[in-house]
Amino acid sequence: MNEDFYIGYLPKMPKSLSKIIKTFVILAFIAAIGLAVILWIAQKPFAKSVFEFGTVKEFSGTIQAKTIPFLLIEKAEKNNGLPTFERIPLVAEGKHGFDGKSFDGQQIKLKGTLIYRDDLQMIEVVTDSVEKSPNTNQISEKSESLGKFTLKGEIVDSKCYLGVMNPGQSKVHRDCAVACLRGGIAPLFAVKDFQGNVSELWLLSEKGEAINNEILDFVAEPIEITGEVKRVDNQLFIYANPTSIKRE
Amino acid sequence: MSEKYVAISWNRQKKIYDALLWSGVAVYLLLFIGLGSFLQPNATIETLIIRGFGTCAILLLHIVLIIGPLCRISPKFLPLLYNRRHLGVTTFLIGAVHAVFSIIQFHALGTINPIVSILVSNTKFNSIADFPFQILGLIALIILFLMAVTSHDFWLNNLTAPIWKTLHTLVYVAYALLIGHVALGVLQSETSPILAILLGIGLVLVVGLHLISAFKETDLDKEIVSVDEFVEACTVAEIPEKRACIRTISGERVAIFKYDGKISAVSNVCQHQNGPLGEGKIGDDGCITCPWHGFQYLPETGASPPPFTEKVPTFNVKIEDGKVFVKAKPNKAGTRVEPAKI
Numbered sequence A: 001m002n003e004d005f006y007i008g009y010l011p012k013m014p015k016s017l018s019k020i021i022k023t024f025v026i027l028a029f030i031a032a033i034g035l036a037v038i039l040w041i042a043q044k045p046f047a048k049s050v051f052e053f054g055t056v057k058e059f060s061g062t063i064q065a066k067t068i069p070f071l072l073i074e075k076a077e078k079n080n081g082l083p084t085f086e087r088i089p090l091v092a093e094g095k096h097g098f099d100g101k102s103f104d105g106q107q108i109k110l111k112g113t114l115i116y117r118d119d120l121q122m123i124e125v126v127t128d129s130v131e132k133s134p135n136t137n138q139i140s141e142k143s144e145s146l147g148k149f150t151l152k153g154e155i156v157d158s159k160c161y162l163g164v165m166n167p168g169q170s171k172v173h174r175d176c177a178v179a180c181l182r183g184g185i186a187p188l189f190a191v192k193d194f195q196g197n198v199s200e201l202w203l204l205s206e207k208g209e210a211i212n213n214e215i216l217d218f219v220a221e222p223i224e225i226t227g228e229v230k231r232v233d234n235q236l237f238i239y240a241n242p243t244s245i246k247r248e
Numbered sequence B: 001m002s003e004k005y006v007a008i009s010w011n012r013q014k015k016i017y018d019a020l021l022w023s024g025v026a027v028y029l030l031l032f033i034g035l036g037s038f039l040q041p042n043a044t045i046e047t048l049i050i051r052g053f054g055t056c057a058i059l060l061l062h063i064v065l066i067i068g069p070l071c072r073i074s075p076k077f078l079p080l081l082y083n084r085r086h087l088g089v090t091t092f093l094i095g096a097v098h099a100v101f102s103i104i105q106f107h108a109l110g111t112i113n114p115i116v117s118i119l120v121s122n123t124k125f126n127s128i129a130d131f132p133f134q135i136l137g138l139i140a141l142i143i144l145f146l147m148a149v150t151s152h153d154f155w156l157n158n159l160t161a162p163i164w165k166t167l168h169t170l171v172y173v174a175y176a177l178l179i180g181h182v183a184l185g186v187l188q189s190e191t192s193p194i195l196a197i198l199l200g201i202g203l204v205l206v207v208g209l210h211l212i213s214a215f216k217e218t219d220l221d222k223e224i225v226s227v228d229e230f231v232e233a234c235t236v237a238e239i240p241e242k243r244a245c246i247r248t249i250s251g252e253r254v255a256i257f258k259y260d261g262k263i264s265a266v267s268n269v270c271q272h273q274n275g276p277l278g279e280g281k282i283g284d285d286g287c288i289t290c291p292w293h294g295f296q297y298l299p300e301t302g303a304s305p306p307p308f309t310e311k312v313p314t315f316n317v318k319i320e321d322g323k324v325f326v327k328a329k330p331n332k333a334g335t336r337v338e339p340a341k342i
């Protein structure tokens, strides 16, 4: 019994103690290693999304600054003799939307960083990098209404969802999405079809205005929205009254 | 004020303790982040850091919390308690890295102040699935911070022991908040039951060990009640030489020591951090040494040998027919009492 008595400042631990302490330390290490491994088995897989942080590229095209600012890049193919466009949404640095009003309809050059998830792209515009060219450009939209639908999904902020953060959706990301929408970044409505394929629709009011502040309460939750779905060039939109949003 | 906290600041055991602690932390973080970037190359480095440091901190907190009851179950675990302070401070630091990255990632660069953002972005306090779990993490972090900065014995002396001890029992509040932080946060996003099971195992371990150690001590707390006269406490024969028997007399735990043919009784509660003096030992220098961090007291007076100034209450004792009688009413801390001769 006596030899067991040991205080940390004594030079050597008695055998009977050091055995039990060693076992404890070894178990703690096993717990640490086991936890690191198990956590990677248990976590949900991460979306295939990328933010090319640090890689700034130059883009040129025409800015269309309706509610959601897009860069329209002309494609080689024509539609009934009219030019066709690929539209890429624009966003500013940080948790802020891009303000393109003063460039609406103008041909420009800008520097930006690509964000992409599957085949949806976005450009984070480097602050003050937009250069106007004197030309304005004739833009035409290829737009079709697909009808009125009630869809189930989750409202996300487009910037994080498309790749700036991963995971950029669901509960853990909710507060960030709220901050982004508050900062004017356009909301996307991410829905799954019956085959489990994900589509993303830009969410606007019935009249096509921003409804960021009306929907803050529904972000990052399973909800359903009823509205008119439109395809404009390579992008899908849903025009909905915020009061049609229901929690599942 | 005591000078002990200066005197025993660094020694071999503390160095080994810290080396093991930090290598454990490094192994965990490197493995978590390394495995993550290999298995999930699309996960951003911020996510790997946030998740790696968050889970590391919660693992450390579990270790901190099971050491206390383990030591009460068997004194053989005491070397783990000796430097638990560093474990606690490390838990805070790792948790703080997680918190800072979370705040930068999810709340900075927006239109409002990041801390305000934590408090106002989500106010669904009545929902489980949407509960603002970040606020729970923030409060827990503040508690861990207060404990870490006051963990040095300097603060124990300055804040006075009762305030310090209350502050440090808040670790259980922090633990409960963090269970909520994880259960209402990441568990609402992730789908695998493994995560909930892991958290459950941790909770059962912490609560279970506390219950076992409390149960073990109920024996000890079988009270001997008396107004102020001498009460029969134990027999001389049942006390091992240089050691003590612990009895609860009129609500206070008393350590009754046997040494060199004499019996003395002092309060069982160490002035440092409430360590059980009755589980300590009388050394060659004639002092009772506390098993937790080695504070010392003379059995006859309950006072620490100079230059130290800690004092514990003493009790009058007498022996009749091989039985030890202890006076139920304690003497003022540091009062000299003539030991009973066997």
Ligand code: HEM
Pocket: A172, A173, B047, B050, B051, B052, B054, B055, B056, B057, B058, B061, B091, B095, B096, B098, B099, B102, B103, B106, B118, B134, B137, B138, B139, B140, B141, B144, B178, B181, B182, B185, B186
């Ligand atoms: C201001 C304080 C804090 C904030 C804002 C915060 C924020 C967060 C966020 C946003 C998540 C989810 C991250 C994700 O999985 O993508 C999370 C998870 C977690 N937090 Fe905290 N946290 C704070 C403090 C703490 C502290 C002090 C601890 C532990 C000591 C802690 C432990 C954890 C753990 C274990 C998880 C689950 C693993 C993970 O998902 O990262 N947190 N926290």
Ligand code: FES
Pocket: B270, B271, B272, B273, B274, B275, B276, B290, B291, B292, B293, B294, B295
């Ligand atoms: S409790 Fe720390 S030495 Fe007694």
